[in-house]
Amino acid sequence: MIGPSWSKRGLAMSGTWVLALLIVAFGLLVVWWGHRRRQIVSEGGINYLGPDDPDMLKAIATARENFPFFVERLRAPKPGDSDFSVKVGIKHGENTEHLWLGEVNIEGERISGTIGNDPQTVPLKFGDHWEGDVSQLSDWAFLSDGLMQGNYTLRAMLPRMPRQEREKAKLLFDWAMDTRELAHRPWPRDAGMPGEPTPDTLSDGDKQLMDGVSDHLERHFGKLPQVFHEIVSPQAHIDLYPYPADAQRRFHLIVTSGMAERPMRTPQGDRYAELAMLLPPDWPLDTEAWNDERHYWPIRWIKRVARFHYETGRWLGEGHVLSHGEDPAPIHSSTPYDSVLLAPARPLPSSFRSLRLPDGREVQILMLYFLDAQTRARVEAAETSEQRLAAANTDRLSV
Template identity: 30%
Template sequence: MSAERSVVAPVGGLLEEQPDTMAHRSPISRAVLDHLSARLGPPTLCYSFQPEQQPRIDLLFVPPSEASEGAVTVCTLGMSEFVQPVPAGVPQPPRCELMLRLPADWPMDEHKLTERHTAWPLHWLTALARMPQRLATWVGPGHTIPNGDPPQPFTEGTGLCGFLIVLPVCFEEGQDVVSTPAGPVALFSALPIHASELRLALERGAGVLLERLLAANVDDVIELTRAPVDAPAG
């Protein structure tokens, strides 16, 4: 079953920190950082939008590599400090972090990261990571989050207007769970989707949407101009 959430993405307040200065972070965050470094390569940037707000969420940037299939990987750091109220019987750890992947040519300089057209994935990843603690809820695979009601495109030149939470495609089986001193931390991907895909997930289930996305070779690298998977061919 697909579950919708409503969030507002933050704007402004960009703070940069070098990943190699993170010795002061919690054992959970250090374990996540070590896991990403071992699987995808060491992060080269760490940004935080509105770092004065709680919970503090940082974004780790891992540059393109063979392991990441040539994409920039962005992963939250700090979300897993919160134990989500995952319902009994749901087979996922209560702690998680979120990821998304950007094309290798996505503008990454600090000026561009404050412009809405290029920064919206990062603002939204931050908002999604804060959502469980702020709303006393949980996120997991199959959940959908629209950009408003009705959903509005994230930026000009795209029809993408919501997210589907999925398992990361850049990890082999078992690599999407991090062992930490506080227990396992799951890694999930936030995949941008269209309004018609949001409707499909709500009406027929996220599994049906995911099957169509996989059949169309859609992965979790953001592609602003991709067509909806339920659009007519040709």
């Protein structure tokens, strides 16, 4: 039972506009998946994943698992929340078409709203009222401070689109997703960048790397309590291994696995790295809390940094800075930080700062330190590596 009846009527015009933009945006993209499947999982009638695709099934399952969060925010939106929509599967004969609804109302186990797509197979049209069961839910979405929340099926589709079409979508959705380019400030400043972006493929993960990182962690910090597995993995499968704070370790530790699937090309040869981050002991480490961008932005950034060299071909190392745009803006409205520094993992045991995999890969663990504008300016003015680390005050947590 979801709960009492409530709806978000005041956003009807805005939500309809957003849904219309979704349809127009994807109407600009070419159909590349091939023939239409019996069950349509689409944006504006364009298919990118089949109904039995494991990534799409995971996306739908994740949307359903986190639906109570959507319900809570629909009932009591926070400042900056807008454009609440749900996607539902509507059957007609042998077909099931998944359509977005605006003007959402949820009463007990019933969902109703206004059709926001141009249906392809069901006898409905844009703007029609529809009512059905919560069990038909396949996705949900809303904006929080301009960033898309939910929309798991779209996130699953994006990596499968051809690069050109995906870039069009990113440009069109720049207002709604955190797609501001990361500006790379290497160290030394004139460091050569001989690499190339990784081919646009999906990764199933590197078992040797995942086992190596988890074994390395367990030797130093004990049994892993959980792993946050990535649902869809363009170019590299980036998992997160969290260790909550305890009596001996007064901070949460989060380490990546996946950045070292492929080497970073440097002027001195290939290098491999993974990332670590230290969060305050009261920082939420559950996925429900991470639906709130105030709690999720460090998680988003460690994954973005881990994937950076795949997307750009530019290597990362100690002293490098990545900023939120060429003219850096705060990462989120809840924080003054606009950049991140990569540094040696000095707060952690020296034996933990690197690991060797059975195939010979030497993987360095780099620490992330988030910087505000003033600290970033001091770091960038420094003339030596030690001065950069001192300017960033690396005897602290990551945030």
